[in-house]
Amino acid sequence: xxxxxxxxxxxxxxxxxxxxxxxxxxxxxxxxxxxxxxxxxxxxxxxxxxxxxxxxxxxxxxxxxxxxxxxxxxxxxxxxxxxxxxxxxxxxxxxxxxxxxxxxxxxxxxxxxxxxxxxxxxxxxxxxxxxxxxxxxxxxxxxxxxxxxxxxxxxxxxxxxxxxxxxxxxxxxxxxxxxxxxxxxxxxxxxxxxxxxxxxxxxxxxxxxxxxxxxxxxxxxxxxxxxxxxxxxxxxxxxxxxxxxxxxxxxxxxxxxxxxxxxxxxxxxxxxxxxxxxxxxxxxxxxxxxxxxxxxxxxxxxxxxxxxxxxxxxxxxxxxxxxxxxxxxxxxxxxxxxxxxxxxxxxxxxxxxxxxxxxxxxxxxxxxxxx
Amino acid sequence: xxxxxxxxxxxxxxxxxxxxxxxxxxxxxxxxxxxxxxxxxxxxxxxxxxxxxxxxxxxxxxxxxxxxxxxxxxxxxxxxxxxxxxxxxxxxxxxxxxxxxxxxxxxxxxxxxxxxxxxxxxxxxxxxxxxxxxxxxxxxxxxxxxxxxxxxxxxxxxxxxxxxxxxxxxxxxxxxxxxxxxxxxxxxxxxxxxxxxxxxxxxxxxxxxxxxxxxxxxxxxxxxxxxxxxxxxxxxxxxxxxxxxxxxxxxxxxxxxxxxxxxxxxxxxxxxxxxxxxxxxxxxxxxxxxxxxxxxxxxxxxxxxxxxxxxxxxxxxxxxxxxxxxxxxxxxxxxxxxxxxxxxxxxxxxxxxxxxxxxxxxxxxxxxxxx
Numbered sequence: 001x002x003x004x005x006x007x008x009x010x011x012x013x014x015x016x017x018x019x020x021x022x023x024x025x026x027x028x029x030x031x032x033x034x035x036x037x038x039x040x041x042x043x044x045x046x047x048x049x050x051x052x053x054x055x056x057x058x059x060x061x062x063x064x065x066x067x068x069x070x071x072x073x074x075x076x077x078x079x080x081x082x083x084x085x086x087x088x089x090x091x092x093x094x095x096x097x098x099x100x101x102x103x104x105x106x107x108x109x110x111x112x113x114x115x116x117x118x119x120x121x122x123x124x125x126x127x128x129x130x131x132x133x134x135x136x137x138x139x140x141x142x143x144x145x146x147x148x149x150x151x152x153x154x155x156x157x158x159x160x161x162x163x164x165x166x167x168x169x170x171x172x173x174x175x176x177x178x179x180x181x182x183x184x185x186x187x188x189x190x191x192x193x194x195x196x197x198x199x200x201x202x203x204x205x206x207x208x209x210x211x212x213x214x215x216x217x218x219x220x221x222x223x224x225x226x227x228x229x230x231x232x233x234x235x236x237x238x239x240x241x242x243x244x245x246x247x248x249x250x251x252x253x254x255x256x257x258x259x260x261x262x263x264x265x266x267x268x269x270x271x272x273x274x275x276x277x278x279x280x281x282x283x284x285x286x287x288x289x290x291x292x293x294x295x296x297x298x299x300x301x302x303x304x305x306x307x308x309x310x311x312x313x314x315x316x317x318x319x320x321x322x323x324x325x326x327x328x329x330x331x332x333x334x335x336x337x338x339x340x341x342x343x344x345x346x347x348x349x350x351x352x353x354x355x356x357x358x359x360x361x362x363x364x365x366x367x368x369x370x371x
Numbered sequence: 372x373x374x375x376x377x378x379x380x381x382x383x384x385x386x387x388x389x390x391x392x393x394x395x396x397x398x399x400x401x402x403x404x405x406x407x408x409x410x411x412x413x414x415x416x417x418x419x420x421x422x423x424x425x426x427x428x429x430x431x432x433x434x435x436x437x438x439x440x441x442x443x444x445x446x447x448x449x450x451x452x453x454x455x456x457x458x459x460x461x462x463x464x465x466x467x468x469x470x471x472x473x474x475x476x477x478x479x480x481x482x483x484x485x486x487x488x489x490x491x492x493x494x495x496x497x498x499x500x501x502x503x504x505x506x507x508x509x510x511x512x513x514x515x516x517x518x519x520x521x522x523x524x525x526x527x528x529x530x531x532x533x534x535x536x537x538x539x540x541x542x543x544x545x546x547x548x549x550x551x552x553x554x555x556x557x558x559x560x561x562x563x564x565x566x567x568x569x570x571x572x573x574x575x576x577x578x579x580x581x582x583x584x585x586x587x588x589x590x591x592x593x594x595x596x597x598x599x600x601x602x603x604x605x606x607x608x609x610x611x612x613x614x615x616x617x618x619x620x621x622x623x624x625x626x627x628x629x630x631x632x633x634x635x636x637x638x639x640x641x642x643x644x645x646x647x648x649x650x651x652x653x654x655x656x657x658x659x660x661x662x663x664x665x666x667x668x669x670x671x672x673x674x675x676x677x678x679x680x681x682x683x684x685x686x687x688x689x690x691x692x693x694x695x696x697x698x699x700x701x702x703x704x705x706x707x708x709x710x711x712x713x714x715x716x717x718x719x720x721x722x723x724x725x726x727x728x729x730x731x732x733x734x735x736x737x738x739x740x741x742x
Contacts, residue, residue, distance in 0.1 A: 184545065209408070
């Protein structure tokens with residue numbers, strides 16, 4: 001069902017910022033406002049009046065029920081969709097020369113779509129809708145926190161299945177298979193980033209995935225899971241070694257544990273994102289690994305796997321203060337040392353009055369039995 | 372290993388089109404040119420000289436081996452990455468006032484990244500690199516065709532597992548779990564779009580996914596799989612009914628079979644994309660379902676799940692002629708009738724001298740036993 005309480009708040013903020021309409025192109029804000037996760041949604045929230053969904057003919061009945069008498073435009077082709085949107089925008093414009101339309105500028109907004117939108121509507125000035133949406137989505141309400149708690153449990157279930165499957169001779173894809181399967185069976189939706197099973201030299205990668213690489217005894221294996229539940233994400237990363245770790249591998253793991261602990265301790269209301277970074281950086285520098293430090297140990301998470309504040313993507317977010325009700329991860333960046341491997345331990349937390357409450361709780365074990 | 376044969380062809384085409392450099396931001400062109408699937412890759416191909424990869428410190432050794440003495444820039448933060456790219460662009464610019472840099476404008480190019488790139492490099496004119504890359508990627512070589520054959524087999528394996536799991540009382544997520552698991556175990560990488568298990572009213576959706584909705588006897592269930600193998604996609608969609616279909620459901624299914632058959636028959640060298648659309652549209656109109664027709668029955672597939680030609684996304688692609696060596700799907704659009712359901716049967720084909728050879732071969736069965 002459409003969440004008119006949230007729509008009204010969005011409209012208030014749009015009016016205050018002189019944004020005439022918000023053109024929704026991504027699943028996260030759509031889910032937030034219309035209560036249902038859809039891929040490739042198209043909706044328009046004018047600063048005043050009825051929200052409007054652009055949909056295909058066969059979805060009409062269902063969407064109308066969800067919208068409770070608010071406006072629904074029907075189309076039967078992409079061409080019609082564009083024409084329809086242009087029509088709505090022209091109506092909103094009225095006699096004015098220009099209007100300002102907000103769009104989301106984040107990972108899931110395709111550049112070509114924004115390009116098409118601008119070409120089809122030359123009278124529109126594009127604004128980044130982050131200034132409207134971030135403030136609303138940053139602090140989660142109780143309903144959202146309950147969903148994210150379940151997303152965290154699903155991540156734990158996935159990691160347990162992955163850890164169980166890990167042994168010399170298995171491929172990264174086979175380990176990913178077990179994690180994905182267990183999370184789906186536990187009620188999880190699609191993972192919002194592909195499952196990482198980065199083993200051996202691949203543990204050093206900043207990003208990753210799972211391949212048909214065979215995992216060997218003694219290799220570091222970094223597993224990163226971002227399951228969703230009702231559209232909301234959880235993020236859980238663990239690093240294992242199958243068999244006996246070398247002294248250097250163990251040193252790196254122990255250091256990351258300390259880094260994450262420091263990060264978790266500083267993740268509380270009043271601190272800024274940059275404080276968390278500074279404190280964790282100091283631990284890494286003091287241990288003599290400063291040259292391998294990658295900024296951005298923590299980021300917000302919710303309907304997006306990384307959302308504001310996310311200083312690795314948007315450096316200005318470093319100035320944002322932690323508030324009660326935010327949901328954040330600690331352990332986002334890999335500590336990778338050439339020839340040794342990469343280590344990362346990441347968990348999701350809900351920020352309480354004066355501390356961070358874990359939503360993912362899988363044990364931080366490094367060594368797994370080799371057989 | 373870097374594919375210098377392909378890089379040279381890209382450079383020739385760039386020179387002919389006065390594009391000074393190609394800034395790679397997406398995994399598909401990166402895989403095509405550097406022989407390895409990476410998420411969030413950053414590489415620059417100048418029109419003349421050495422290709423260059425921007426990477427993180429811990430990945431240096433591995434990337435250098437892959438690059439065989441070509442240029443690699445090392446950085447340790449996103450800030451450095453931006454600085455590095457700007458530096459390279461300035462060197463390329465030399466004394467000129469502007470240079471033209473190609474980027475990909477497709478689903479996986481995030482709008483904010485392109486925005487950041489433009490702000491950091493005000494002397495750059497952005498060009499759509501499609502004019503360079505499409506011609507090269509559209510026709511697959513034998514190595515690519517072999518990979519896509521295996522991707523098709525993996526899709527078949529996934530569909531078999533999904534069909535086996537389908538019964539009244541099971542959730543969409545549970546069916547998705549079985550498909551994903553089987554495809555991973557068969558050596559598949561991540562699916563390039565989330566698995567669709569659209570049941571009941573959700574079968575009408577143009578896009579989809581899997582949810583915790585319970586599948587009931589007599590409901591239409593539309594399952595769409597896009598597994599990858601070595602970065603290349605296959606696309607397979609089947610529609611089932613668990614139990615006994617109604618006469619209207621059966622009519623819709625039979626019509627779609629005929630539509631797909633017509634599309635497959637017209638998918639051959641010499642025909643244009645618009646011919647396939649026109650011929651399938653006629654079948655739907657003749658059957659009296661014209662008002663439910665959605666354009667875009669066929670699209671190309673490869674490293675991208677939809678790539679040029681893809682008329683649903685880029686209508687001008689309708690004029691593109693089918694050529695031997697292309698890989699295409701037939702059955703892309705849903706035929707959805709309110710109150711009845713949505714039906715779709717999609718397969719992937721390699722275009723031969725005068726016909727379309729199927730790469731996915733799962734039987735086109737509609738009715739599944741209810742228990």
